[in-house]
Amino acid sequence: MLPIPRIQHGQTALNRATTQSEATRLHPHSADGVIELLQITDTHLFAGAEADLLGIAPWHSCRAVVDAILEDDSPRDLILATGDLSQDHSPESYRQFTRLMAELAPPVFWLPGNHDDAPVMQAELDAAGISNAKQLLCGNWQILLLDTQLRGAVHGELAAEQLELLERAINDYPRHHLLVAVHHQAVPVGCAWLDQHNLRNAGELKQRLARHRAAKVVLFGHVHQGFDEVHDGVRYLASPSTCIQFKPLSDDFALDHTAPGWRALSLYPDGRLSTQVWRLPPDAFVPDFSATGY
Ligand SMILES: Nc1ncnc2c1ncn2[C@@H]1O[C@@H]2COP(=O)(O)O[C@H]2[C@H]1O
Numbered sequence: 426m427l428p429i430p431r432i433q434h435g436q437t438a439l440n441r442a443t444t445q446s447e448a449t450r451l452h453p454h455s456a457d458g459v460i461e462l463l464q465i466t467d468t469h470l471f472a473g474a475e476a477d478l479l480g481i482a483p484w485h486s487c488r489a490v491v492d493a494i495l496e497d498d499s500p501r502d503l504i505l506a507t508g509d510l511s512q513d514h515s516p517e518s519y520r521q522f523t524r525l526m527a528e529l530a531p532p533v534f535w536l537p538g539n540h541d542d543a544p545v546m547q548a549e550l551d552a553a554g555i556s557n558a559k560q561l562l563c564g565n566w567q568i569l570l571l572d573t574q575l576r577g578a579v580h581g582e583l584a585a586e587q588l589e590l591l592e593r594a595i596n597d598y599p600r601h602h603l604l605v606a607v608h609h610q611a612v613p614v615g616c617a618w619l620d621q622h623n624l625r626n627a628g629e630l631k632q633r634l635a636r637h638r639a640a641k642v643v644l645f646g647h648v649h650q651g652f653d654e655v656h657d658g659v660r661y662l663a664s665p666s667t668c669i670q671f672k673p674l675s676d677d678f679a680l681d682h683t684a685p686g687w688r689a690l691s692l693y694p695d696g697r698l699s700t701q702v703w704r705l706p707p708d709a710f711v712p713d714f715s716a717t718g719y
């Protein structure tokens with residue numbers, strides 16, 4: 426009798442993904458080894474497409490973002506969905522997400538945000554054939570998707586096993602450039618109300634990144650605004666949400682008058698990167714402030 430093939434941890438149903446040890450290998454489309462990726466974050470979807478979040482319907486704004494991405498047919502290698510995919514935690518809200526993502530060709534990888542119900546999320550994304558891989562090797566880059574969710578809290582924390590995953594990834598692939606994706610911000614973004622809801626043990630992340638000698642990028646969601654700063658040699662990047670935007674540099678909770686968006690990144694084999702925030706046209710899905718009160 427032939428042995429039953431053993432599915433290794435990290436293996437996915439994706440065409441272009443093969444597995445070695447715990448990491449999932451992806452092969453960049455481009456012959457020169459540049460990795461093209463998109464960040465989509467904080468979709469905050471409900472079960473119902475018409476449901477409202479502070480003056481806009483997140484399904485419709487996410488639908489418009491997917492349409493805008495589809496207008497540009499340049500090849501992409503992967504999409505990172507950095508949490509708060511659901512607003513109401515319902516299985517149907519995750520099915521709304523998987524149906525929208527199914528329209529985009531590249532494989533999607535994900536991590537949970539403070540709003541997500543991780544078991545429901547995983548069940549629905551698994552059922553839709555979306556990979557649960559959290560350690561990717563793509564060309565000269567390693568991409569890690571870490572879980573910062575602390576159940577019941579708005580702020581985040583990296584649990585011991587997440588820190589071990591990071592430590593192991595750095596030890597196993599010291600020459601790969603490293604992109605760590607998380608939900609919560611590890612550096613202040615300048616909004617006092619939101620910076621209380623940060624990654625509480627960011628120091629643990631920073632200590633480990635400081636030991637890594639190749640390029641280092643931390644990509645996060647949660648802040649519903651674009652962000653791009655370098656701290657101690659680490660590039661910290663965030664994307665606008667596909668729904669509501671928070672007002673930059675505001676001490677108190679306030680919405681911004683900017684349109685929903687996403688981030689595109691090109692990761693070069695030598696560790697450089699280029700990146701750009703894209704948004705829907707001005708005034709698209711900007712809430713009526715007189716109605717929401719913010
Ligand atoms: N009016 C508000 N004032 C303060 N916090 C809020 C308000 N509305 C929503 N929030 C919370 O702030 C959180 C920050 O981003 P989240 O998307 O995690 O979800 C948000 C809500 O949990």
Ligand SMILES: [Fe+2]
Pocket residue numbers: 467469509538540647648649
């Ligand atoms: Fe969010």
